[in-house]
Amino acid sequence: MATRAMGRHSARTPTARRSADGPLTAAGRAGFTARGVIYVLIGVLAVRIALGGGGEQADRQGALQQVGAQPFGKVMLWALVVGFGSMAIWRAARAALARGPDRTLASRLLDGGRAVFYAAVCWATAAYAAGGAASGGDETSKDWTASVLELPYGRVLVGAGGCLLIGIGTVLAVRAAMRRFLKQLDTGGMSLRTKQVVTVLGVLGGVARGTVFVVAGVFILVAALRFDPDEAKGVDDTLRSFTQTPAGPWLLVAVAVGLVLFGGFSFASARWRKL
Template sequence: MASSHIQKNHGRLGGNHLTQEETVSAAGRAGFVARGVVYVLIGVLAIRIAFGAGGGEADREGALAEVAGKPFGIAVLWALAVGFGCMAVWRGIAAVRGRGRDGKVTARIMNGGRAVFYASVCWGTAAFATGDRGSGGDAKSRDWTRTALQLPYGQQLVGAGGCVLIGVGVGIAVRAAMRRFLRRLDLSSTPTGTRHVVTALGVGGGVARGMVGAAAGIFVLVAAIRFDPQQAKGVDATLRSFAGTPAGPWLLVAVAIGLMLFGAFSFASARWRRM
């Protein structure tokens, strides 16, 4: 009787643990879906800009505005806010109880930073849904740079921040080109064609995402060198700068398609990510 009672309790505890793991995994997958929606919309807006079709700012705020203007847009915004909140929770849990690769100190710190980032994105999306649109990403970047430059050693601080952004952007692009993301996906049971498609999405999308991040870092570094916060650019202005290169709007189109690929890769991550 006692042995049977212990087995029942063990089974109940095991079931509860499994339910908790499934809940955490579902939270992470919801976050990847939300991220995918925003990146696809940013890419669409950037393509419109490249062809002179307008479409608002090609950044997160522009993507949210695009959603808000559609039927049931506010409901979708709240769903995105929930998704980003889930991503913040999932990253936070990974930072606290990291296992495997996520158990390393650097991985825990990075997951903690991502948790804070997605918590702020969740808050911003919820505020957007309530009608508090605030200023655009470009204005925020200039404001933050101006405030930082006014601090003691502000010029060095902003310069270091620009270098960090450049390094992160280059790192994202290099890891994508090396297909490092495949380590975190479980594609063992998928057809060969599906694996090839997901790999292409990850490489193309990651390289484009890294390019945008590195370019934004360059503008922040220039702002520090010139002590001019107007040189700092958000995602929208950074994307528009690609159209001003010798390649013309076609480089912007290529980057925009890459961001859409990263959005699609986020959807694939929601399906096949090892949680």
């Protein structure tokens, strides 16, 4: 009888665990969906810039303006607010509660940092949805850089920030190229064709995303070395800088398409990510 009771207890445990994890799982999926929308829009705006057909900003600010200009734009903006807030909650929960051999102090700190980032994005998006001006952009990057440069050891702090961003971008690109993301996905629930498509989205999209981080970090590092905050660039100016290379606007097109693909990968993560 005791054995049967133990069997019933162990049979109930997975179900109970899934029930307890349900709200956090939904939060994570909502967050990845919101991230996908923003990356797709940024990529589309960047393609327009490369082809000379758009004057909008190719960054989160420009993406939010595009969403707000659509029919039911306010509703969609508030949906993004919920999505980013959900992502912040999910990341914070992972930082504090997730268990497993891979949950090192570094991974918890990384999730905690991401939670803070998405909380800030959620707040900025909510402010814009409520009728305020869209925050962020290139001028904000320059203003923040100028403020930090005025601090004691400001050049060191800005330089360290640039190096950190370069390192993050490099890790993102390398991990994407090595297909590390597949370990985080429920590939067993995919067909072979679906897995191939998701893999392409993850590799090309992740490399493009990492490249943008690296280039933005380089500009911040240059701002520190030259003691010139105008050298720092936000996402929009960073993307536009690709047109100044020998490849011209076609390099920006390639990176922009990669960002669209990363948006698609975010949607795939919302469906198959192990949460």
